[in-house]
Amino acid sequence: MGSLRLTFCTGVLAAVAAVTPTASAADGGVSVSPSTPGPGSDLALRATGCTGTTGTAASKAFVSDAELTGGDGTLAGETRVRSMVGPGRYEVQVICGGDRSKSMKSHLTIGNASVAPSAPASPVAPVKAGGGGTAHLASVDTRTTGPNTAHTVTGLVLAGAAAVAVVLRGTRRSRRAG
Numbered sequence: 001m002g003s004l005r006l007t008f009c010t011g012v013l014a015a016v017a018a019v020t021p022t023a024s025a026a027d028g029g030v031s032v033s034p035s036t037p038g039p040g041s042d043l044a045l046r047a048t049g050c051t052g053t054t055g056t057a058a059s060k061a062f063v064s065d066a067e068l069t070g071g072d073g074t075l076a077g078e079t080r081v082r083s084m085v086g087p088g089r090y091e092v093q094v095i096c097g098g099d100r101s102k103s104m105k106s107h108l109t110i111g112n113a114s115v116a117p118s119a120p121a122s123p124v125a126p127v128k129a130g131g132g133g134t135a136h137l138a139s140v141d142t143r144t145t146g147p148n149t150a151h152t153v154t155g156l157v158l159a160g161a162a163a164v165a166v167v168l169r170g171t172r173r174s175r176r177a178g
Helices: 003-019 132-139 149-177
Strands: 030-033 042-048 054-058 066-071 074-080 088-096 103-110
Touching: 030 088, 030 103, 042 054, 042 066, 042 088, 054 074
Parallel strands: none
Antiparallel strands: 030 042, 042 074, 054 066, 054 088, 066 074, 088 103
């Protein structure tokens, strides 16, 4: 991830964390936002009291562990709640700087399953991975589109023009040689 993109994402995360209500754990310096997420929701995490600039937050409720970054005793990151997780209370463990002896535990309450996920948990085609102007072709249904009469006529005209150009060029060379 480029430094500009990382800076932008960190800024957005900080802005979201500033305006969204949080649930702070009494048994650790870990807070989550939103305070009661639903299955499939994106989640912002913040841990205070960690030395170092990195950490990891893990929970059975998360799709994947959250990589935390920051400094001055505060680390932040984000993850997503599993879409198939049931409502209830789940433990969140934050490991500061990869040292298990410097860890904090907190709890996260997952809300009602009727909350719709904010986005699919896996990529949906087309993935934004470059490709220039051809990326939109990944979403075209080839069963309903394809060459039609206009495409065929255009192809034949272009092939004919190419054949004429080859013949003309050949006759010019034979005149010069002779």
